[in-house]
Amino acid sequence: MEHSGQKLDKYYIKKVDADKKSIYCHHDLMGELFVPTHKHDKAQLLYAEGDVVFVTTETKTYFLPARHFIWIPSGVAHSIEPKSESVTMRNLYFPVEKDEDDFYKVEGIYPVNNLLLQMMLFTNRWNGDLKKGSPNFAIAKAIKAILPQICLTNLPLELPQPKDPRLSKILRHIENNLGETILFAEVAHQFGYSERSLYRLFQKDLNMSFIQYYTIRRILKAIELLLERKLSVKEVAQEVGYSSVPTFSNTFFKFLGQRPSDYLNGEDILRTK
Template sequence: MDLVAVSREKYYIKEVDADKKSIYCHHDLMGELLIPTHKHDKAQMLYSEGGIVYVTTETRTYFLPARHFIWIPGGVAHSIHPSSEKVMMRNLYFPIEKDEESFYETEGIYPINDLLLQMMLFTNRWNGNLKKGSRNFIIANAIKAILPEICLTKLPLSVPSPKDRRLLKIIDYLEKNWGDTILFSDLASRFGFSERSLYRLFQKDLGMSFIQYFTIRRILKAIELLLEKKLSISEVARTVGYNSVPTFSNTFFKILGQRPSDYLNGVEILKKG
């Protein structure tokens, strides 16, 4: 094992929980394309800049775009997959307290407003354990305390992990054909299902319909393309299968809570900050 690997292991496995009462703070470039599956006793607030991050738990894959954060409760095994080694990761790890609000008990992705953004950027000067009772601990704990007040709705920026091998093949096909008009009847026929049996398979294995799954994945792909800034909004819409830009914009809004143009304008604030 090289020195970099040893350092990573020491950070996210050994150091985070070394002081059970502290808030652990870590800001750094990823420097890699994978943090393998691991877990820690403390809850994690992960905010990223400069790219997209996938967070995979035992049951779901979460899609973390710029200007959003993910809350991961303590004890939840997860792996982290950034789109680039140059993604900046801002992490705060919080000790679990007794009788905490239900907000802190579930995974979720939330937009970060200007207040929370400035508070997170303020922690940029810190790294390591923030001792309980210290000024920095109090400031970091204030970030945690306001989350249930301002993060009222989890965004559906995740998809369940399929277990059925038949469904894995279907999803692989969908992933390779973003821009195509895919009729459910044609999809069922292609893979040897009746429409009714394929509908049941999606519902049983993923807990959602084909339309729900494919719509979320298309919008997640659209976010990736928008952040690359190689295509216009209308070109992104066509690439992920929308012939109508207004329909694409409305669907984007339903999932992310922002129009594509507003989302990109919000991302620009990160650079100014």
């Protein structure tokens, strides 16, 4: 199966919104390596397995880990970039309905529990438009309906895009030194700031503190390393600058709601069938 833009006929631009009332399904097993910025009238549920997927909107980059999904509301411009070809993606596109739950109006990343996994597995052979009134449409609609009830924690797995070029340099420095312990005071000194002015720059541009940004970046890197399955949890902790495995494990749990070892041993259901 070829995955050039021509063969796919840019389904996400032409076909998703062609039938306004259908739920559209596209299941990408091969991993198209870049879907450029686009938007659609339907809201999108994108579920991923195998590796991290980067979803970039105008203001943020979301890190979608394996066995999680991102909800993208109607009309939000975004690009999609799987980290590697081992990513499997499942897309369901839903028409917007009147008086919808507020859940559907907000971008967010959520873990997939066993119930949702089984429902997603049911959609394995679907492709294209699911017509209103068909059994598959009813099942897809049930998937959408259950989300606000089971997805209670919107995981903070996104980083804002810096607007200030001075900050871009500092964020690159963090990126390149995730295995070291990076101290705020040292970063301020190295880049010629007082701690107070650098603190203000982070808050003003990114709406978060240095430590918040640094912690999220370390955990996101840890997720990527765990998915490669080459290192132990202890080695992953060291790679992202944690000398204490319990501290790393507790921080990881705070972000993903599961321990690194549980995440490492998680099952990929789409590939097992």
